[in-house]
Amino acid sequence: MSIPLETVRHIARLANLEFADEELEVFARQLNSILLYIEKLDELETQNVQPTSHVTEMRQAFREDLIAPSLEVSEALANAPESKDGHFAVPKVIG
Amino acid sequence: MRDLLHLTGHELLALIRSRDISAQEAVGVSLDRVEAVDSRVQAFRCVLREEALAQAREIDSAFSRGEDPGPLAGLPVAIKDVICLAGHPATCGSAILRNFVPSFDATVILRLREAGAVLVGKTNMDEFAMGSSTENSAYEKTRNPWNLARVPGGSSGGSAAAVAGDMVPVSLGSDTGGSIRQPAAFCGVPGLKTTYGRVSRFGLVAFASSLDQIGPFGKSVEDLARTLVVIAGHDPKDSTSARIPAPDYPAELQRGMGALRIGIPREYFAEGLDSEIRAAVRSALNRMEEMGASVEDISLPHTDYAIPTYYILATAEASSNLARYDGARYGFRADAAEDLSEMYRRSRSIGFGKEVKRRIMLGTYVLSSGYYDAYYLKAQKVRTLLRTDFVEAFQRVDLIVTPTTPTVAFRFGEKTEDPLEMYLSDIFTATINLVGIPALSLPCGVSSEGLPIGLQIVGPPFGEGRLLSAAASLESNLNFRARYRPKDLDA
Numbered sequence: 001m002s003i004p005l006e007t008v009r010h011i012a013r014l015a016n017l018e019f020a021d022e023e024l025e026v027f028a029r030q031l032n033s034i035l036l037y038i039e040k041l042d043e044l045e046t047q048n049v050q051p052t053s054h055v056t057e058m059r060q061a062f063r064e065d066l067i068a069p070s071l072e073v074s075e076a077l078a079n080a081p082e083s084k085d086g087h088f089a090v091p092k093v094i095g
Numbered sequence: 096m097r098d099l100l101h102l103t104g105h106e107l108l109a110l111i112r113s114r115d116i117s118a119q120e121a122v123g124v125s126l127d128r129v130e131a132v133d134s135r136v137q138a139f140r141c142v143l144r145e146e147a148l149a150q151a152r153e154i155d156s157a158f159s160r161g162e163d164p165g166p167l168a169g170l171p172v173a174i175k176d177v178i179c180l181a182g183h184p185a186t187c188g189s190a191i192l193r194n195f196v197p198s199f200d201a202t203v204i205l206r207l208r209e210a211g212a213v214l215v216g217k218t219n220m221d222e223f224a225m226g227s228s229t230e231n232s233a234y235e236k237t238r239n240p241w242n243l244a245r246v247p248g249g250s251s252g253g254s255a256a257a258v259a260g261d262m263v264p265v266s267l268g269s270d271t272g273g274s275i276r277q278p279a280a281f282c283g284v285p286g287l288k289t290t291y292g293r294v295s296r297f298g299l300v301a302f303a304s305s306l307d308q309i310g311p312f313g314k315s316v317e318d319l320a321r322t323l324v325v326i327a328g329h330d331p332k333d334s335t336s337a338r339i340p341a342p343d344y345p346a347e348l349q350r351g352m353g354a355l356r357i358g359i360p361r362e363y364f365a366e367g368l369d370s371e372i373r374a375a376v377r378s379a380l381n382r383m384e385e386m387g388a389s390v391e392d393i394s395l396p397h398t399d400y401a402i403p404t405y406y407i408l409a410t411a412e413a414s415s416n417l418a419r420y421d422g423a424r425y426g427f428r429a430d431a432a433e434d435l436s437e438m439y440r441r442s443r444s445i446g447f448g449k450e451v452k453r454r455i456m457l458g459t460y461v462l463s464s465g466y467y468d469a470y471y472l473k474a475q476k477v478r479t480l481l482r483t484d485f486v487e488a489f490q491r492v493d494l495i496v497t498p499t500t501p502t503v504a505f506r507f508g509e510k511t512e513d514p515l516e517m518y519l520s521d522i523f524t525a526t527i528n529l530v531g532i533p534a535l536s537l538p539c540g541v542s543s544e545g546l547p548i549g550l551q552i553v554g555p556p557f558g559e560g561r562l563l564s565a566a567a568s569l570e571s572n573l574n575f576r577a578r579y580r581p582k583d584l585d586a
Contacts, residue, residue: 008456015414015459016421016439017452030514031457037515038403041473044480051475052482054305055291055531056556061334075198079425090423093435 002032099124103576104170104264104318111154111169118154118169122147122213125171129216129262132584135243137235138256140176140186142216147171150213167325168211173257173266176217177224178309179298180204187300188220188232188250191420191427191446201298202333203267203309203326210325215263218253222448223417224274224302226250227520230511231450239282240581241546245504248278251312255282258312260584265313265322269299271306272405273499273524276536279312280499280549283538283579285566286312287319288524290557291531292337294323295330303412304335306405306528314576316537316567320344323559339557347560352386352568355561358492359390362398363523372498375540375548380496382572388565393492395484400477401526402518407461407474408529413451414458420446453514478529485530489555494565497523499536499549523551533559537566538575547579 008028012019019027073086082089099107099121110116126144133139157164174180177187179197181204186192200208207214221231229237229252237252239245240260247256251268255278258266268275270288279286287310294309301307311322327341359380364373384390422428422442429445432438447455461470488495501522510517527534532555539550552569554562 003460007460011456011460011463014463015455016418016436016443017447017455018440018444019452027453027456030453031460033515034406034457034518035460038407038470040403041400041407041477044397044400044477046473046476046480049476049479051472052478053475055478055482055529056337063331071198078198079195081422081426081428088424091432091434091438 003028003035100128100261102264103314105315105321107264108167108170108321114158118151118213119148121169122151122171122215125215125263128260132260133262135238135584136240136256136260137237138218138247138253138260138262139173139216140219140234140253141183143183143214147213147215154211154213165209165211166321167207170212170265171215171263172207172212173216173218173254173263174204174214175220175251175254175266175268177220177269177300178203178267179300180214180217183217185217185300186234187224188222188234189446189448189451190233191442193427195425197298199298202295202330204298206326212325218251218257218266220253221250222451223300223413224250224269224271225413225450225454227273227277227517228505228510229253229278230507231448233448236507239504240584241283242504242544243583245506245546246281248281248504250274252278254312255279255284255286258282258284258314259581265311265318267309267311269307269309270528271302272409272528273521275310275312276499276524276534276549276551277521279536280538280547281504283541283547283575283581284312284314285316285319285535285537285570286310287323287535287559287563288527288533289323289327289559290337290533292335293341293533293557293559294326295328295333295336297330297332301416303409304416305412306409308528316535316563316570317345317348319535320348320563320567323563337557342560344560344563348564348567350561350564352383352388352565355388355494355565356492357383357388357390358393358488358495360393360395360398360488360495360497362395363497367501368498369502371542372501372503372548376496376498376550379539379550379569379573383496383569386568386572391492393488393495395488397477397480397484398526401481401529402522404474404477404481405521405525405529406457406518407470408478410454410458411462411471412458414455414462417451417455422446450514481526482530485532493561495553497551497553499523499551503542503544503546503548527553532556533562535562535566537570539573540575541579545582
């Protein structure tokens with residue numbers, strides 16, 4: 001199977017990434033060769049196999065819902081590229 | 096003057112504890128060595144000179160007051176730059192986090208400090224721990240101290256090279272598909288990937304959450320045991336950390352080799368394995384037999400399916416974990432975006448490097464509508480088959496021994512053009528992460544070109560004690576550190 005360039009462009013949009021056309025072609029070629037390799041899994045019959053989502057079969061970890069100290073607003077904003085009035089500032093969302 | 100440079104971590108700790116040397120001397124030797132050789136190796140992203148010396152002074156005064164500053168008192172330790180240290184950048188080898196300064200310490204950092212370890216710096220790595228050569232770092236090009244024209248392995252290449260280059264006796268790395276064991280093998284030092292859940296990941300920047308684990312590099316297996324006992328154990332801040340008490344790993348070393356049953360999976364010795372590596376591992380196995388172990392052939396029949404499974408699950412998880420880098424709350428933001436979605440797109444496209452984008456794309460593809468069953472679900476099912484292989488094997492044997500890598504350290508640029516070929520350097524290590532079990536790489540010889548060869552010992556879940564004791568026995572039998580030494584730095 002070979003994924004068309006248009007699908008690769010669609011995936012890039014889903015991933016919030018943009019590429020120049022020539023870059024996109026290189027990616028498409030590499031993704032195709034990786035996917036071809038991955039298709040090896042089709043050799044295995046897995047109809048009745050349970051999927052593994054957690055290797056140590058642990059249960060959900062619950063704790064008491066207690067109030068504990070957390071980051072100060074100023075600390076939380078310390079790495080923000082832009083902040084205003086105690087909030088993260090970003091370009092307009094709706095045009 | 097005593098040769099402090101070549102001591103192991105536990106030898107250094109003993110001298111500090113007996114007050115033959117001060118913590119300040121021990122840390123000074125480490126910092127001076129970094130200054131003398133790291134311009135050539137480039138293992139470090141940053142060095143915390145003043146802070147480390149101040150911490151060492153405190154340890155010395157605690158000793159003077161008759162207090163015990165902890166089991167790692169005065170030990171210089173380096174930290175992979177994917178682990179958060181409050182007040183210092185954690186770049187993860189990525190341009191997108193160039194200016195990111197965490198406001199909190201990872202749990203492993205708190206535990207190391209409480210034990211008296213002195214943090215001397217942060218080490219270079221493949222961007223977001225994705226790679227097998229450290230060539231994917233947006234910053235330095237870290238070199239292998241055994242041969243500066245070769246890669247140190249990756250993704251924890253800086254942490255491995257820092258120990259191999261005698262800059263620190265112990266460092267921390269993280270391992271998602273081999274990122275501790277493969278550079279340990281390439282750099283000729285012991286390195287341990289722990290059982291999933293053994294060490295808290297709070298403060299470890301996530302790559303693939305069902306696979307990532309933190310673990311130590313050291314100059315000796317005992318160094319690994321002494322570090323692990325400090326960092327292991329349950330942490331309420333990491334819901335995946337296991338509620339299983341950590342045994343006294345240094346004490347476990349006394350168990351020796353004994354009558355252990357060692358399994359040799361035939362699939363790991365198939366064609367494509369470098370003949371010198373095969374011979375070195377076989378010869379180490381003979382030593383284990385001479386020491387009382389019994390060796391038998393076993394089969395792990397799904398081995399060939401591990402790398403495809405790994406690259407579906409790891410990239411799917413990465414595409415999801417790395418969605419957080421959007422230029423809004425921290426990290427790089429591209430200028431002059433017209434609206435929010437353009438800001439996301441441009442910040443990510445400029446901020447991420449090639450391999451990271453490739454993996455985000457692959458991960459997004461395998462998770463995208465219509466493909467989930469064919470890729471992600473299929474891979475999770477194959478993961479069950481891989482686990483079953485190991486469950487069955489561990490009913491017959493106590494430990495499994497394989498080569499750590501199919502080749503010795505390669506040259507810069509040798510595998511950067513073909514991502515698939517780079518992925519295959521993790522062929523013996525990635526399975527272990529999928530199964531969630533512990534494994535250790537131990538240097539067992541050198542190639543005809545003088546490059547280290549690593550042997551991997553694999554244990555059952557939470558079997559680190561037995562793993563370390565067998566490795567320590569083999570280590571003293573092979574005597575690698577006394578026989579071989581990297582020459583490129585002191586020539």
